[in-house]
Amino acid sequence: xPATTTERQxxxxxxxxxxxxxxxxxxxxxxxxxVPNSRFxxxxxxxxPVTDLNGLRLLPDTTLREAPQLDVLLVPGGKxxxxxxxxxxxxxxxxxxxxxxSYVFSVCTGALLCGAAGLLQGRRATTHWAALDVLPYxxxxxxxxxxxxxxxxxxxxxxxxxIDGALQVAALLRGDTVAQEIQLDIAYDPHPIFxxxxxxxxxxxxxxxxxxxxQALTDRRLAAGRIxxxxxxx
Amino acid sequence: xPATTTERQxxxxxxxxxxxxxxxxxxxxxxxxxVPNSRFxxxxxxxxPVTDLNGLRLLPDTTLREAPQLDVLLVPGGKxxxxxxxxxxxxxxxxxxxxxxSYVFSVCTGALLCGAAGLLQGRRATTHWAALDVLPYxxxxxxxxxxxxxxxxxxxxxxxxxIDGALQVAALLRGDTVAQEIQLDIAYDPHPIFxxxxxxxxxxxxxxxxxxxxQALTDRRLAAGRIxxxxxxx
Numbered sequence: 324x325p326a327t328t329t330e331r332q333x334x335x336x337x338x339x340x341x342x343x344x345x346x347x348x349x350x351x352x353x354x355x356x357x358v359p360n361s362r363f364x365x366x367x368x369x370x371x372p373v374t375d376l377n378g379l380r381l382l383p384d385t386t387l388r389e390a391p392q393l394d395v396l397l398v399p400g401g402k403x404x405x406x407x408x409x410x411x412x413x414x415x416x417x418x419x420x421x422x423x424x425s426y427v428f429s430v431c432t433g434a435l436l437c438g439a440a441g442l443l444q445g446r447r448a449t450t451h452w453a454a455l456d457v458l459p460y461x462x463x464x465x466x467x468x469x470x471x472x473x474x475x476x477x478x479x480x481x482x483x484x485x486i487d488g489a490l491q492v493a494a495l496l497r498g499d500t501v502a503q504e505i506q507l508d509i510a511y512d513p514h515p516i517f518x519x520x521x522x523x524x525x526x527x528x529x530x531x532x533x534x535x536x537x538q539a540l541t542d543r544r545l546a547a548g549r550i551x552x553x554x555x556x557x
Numbered sequence: 558x559p560a561t562t563t564e565r566q567x568x569x570x571x572x573x574x575x576x577x578x579x580x581x582x583x584x585x586x587x588x589x590x591x592v593p594n595s596r597f598x599x600x601x602x603x604x605x606p607v608t609d610l611n612g613l614r615l616l617p618d619t620t621l622r623e624a625p626q627l628d629v630l631l632v633p634g635g636k637x638x639x640x641x642x643x644x645x646x647x648x649x650x651x652x653x654x655x656x657x658x659s660y661v662f663s664v665c666t667g668a669l670l671c672g673a674a675g676l677l678q679g680r681r682a683t684t685h686w687a688a689l690d691v692l693p694y695x696x697x698x699x700x701x702x703x704x705x706x707x708x709x710x711x712x713x714x715x716x717x718x719x720i721d722g723a724l725q726v727a728a729l730l731r732g733d734t735v736a737q738e739i740q741l742d743i744a745y746d747p748h749p750i751f752x753x754x755x756x757x758x759x760x761x762x763x764x765x766x767x768x769x770x771x772q773a774l775t776d777r778r779l780a781a782g783r784i785x786x787x788x789x790x791x
């Protein structure tokens with residue numbers, strides 16, 4: 324049982340990068356920035372604005388080089404993940420922070436960045452439903468749960484799953500009551516107007532349309548996984 | 558039934574402001590930035606970064622003065638809403654855009670800004686559960702539904718309710734199938750680990766703790782509502 328004391332200030336850091344899906348980051352920020360006696364640092368290589376895959380611009384607080392050791396490292400995904408899989412600065416940052424952090428928390432295809440850092444070897448993990456087949460190349464056992472906790476590694480499904488994951492992380496950090504207070508504050512009582520949020524529940528034609536649009540990216544992610552498995556570049 | 562053609566490009570604009578809750582904005586951005594043949598503009602008085610109530614910094618794309626007529630105006634809330642209730646630039650912007658927009662879409666206490674602009678008179682509306690009692694001062698009939706559609710006005714509950722609302726807006730703009738494709742893409746199949754997201758489901762001590770922390774702000778919002786009702790300043 325993790326300590327629920329609020330005595331020690333926690334430092335939570337979230338990686339951002341060009342082409343991230345901002346929701347992978349902002350969903351968890353909503354919950355984790357409310358953890359009592361903590362600070363949240365938004366991190367990237369430089370301090371210039373970072374543009375998400377649909378154009379929203381976020382500002383980092385601190386560079387990767389200047390970041391302190393984090394208690395929690397949030398690793399979002401999104402199309403821009405692809406370009407970072409062999410980026411030694413980013414992958415080393417994830418690996419080094421993971422060595423000292425209490426938790427590494429990936430959302431969506433942020434799991435693949437954790438994979439490139441070697442963090443998925445022998446772990447149960449998940450990612451966006453369209454990229455699940457990529458995980459085994461990084462040594463993970465695939466789970467289709469929305470939030471997967473394997474020791475210090477928390478991985479979640481796609482994009483909006485980061486909110487579910489962040490409440491789990493809040494509970495691990497400060498206990499269930501604190502996480503419930505955050506949930507009530509952010510009114511997280513979801514009522515989707517459709518039941519199309521997963522491949523299992525979406526109408527067949529909806530699934531086909533979304534798969535068709537993401538197939539090329541999925542194929543490239545699979546190819547990168549095969550290259551990694553054949554001999555990691557980092 | 559709204560048109561589902563994708564022929565005309567839609568312009569969706571989201572207001573941001575100091576002290577907003579970024580999730581009120583970024584949750585809807587996640588869904589609405591994916592509406593086919595549309596563009597999304599992030600709007601504020603100036604082009605400098607805007608800091609959310611927990612420290613995340615977002616960059617506007619366009620000033621209020623230079624914004625084109627929008628098809629959809631997103632109005633988020635958060636503590637910073639309080640300081641804008643008599644801000645003539647902001648309230649006039651909301652009122653003028655509303656006159657030409659297909660939809661005005663408020664999240665959380667963004668509804669109170671819509672109230673200050675006169676948009677709630679005679680309408681069914683909702684807001685964050687802690688601020689529901691404020692709505693009648695602006696002429697609204699209170700609803701406790703998570704997403705309330707009253708003609709061209711869509712209002713939602715607190716913070717994370719914006720995601721549910723945005724899928725509703727996407728369906729109104731482009732039809733149910735498009736909204737379902739967005740839902741699947743963003744993997745919106747929520748599974749909260751606790752059932753504490755509304756006053757009706759949260760444990761009593763959790764509700765008491767969160768209410769205690771927000772009571773002073775709620776009292777000030779009620780006071781502002783009484784002043785508005787006594788004689789609108791705008």
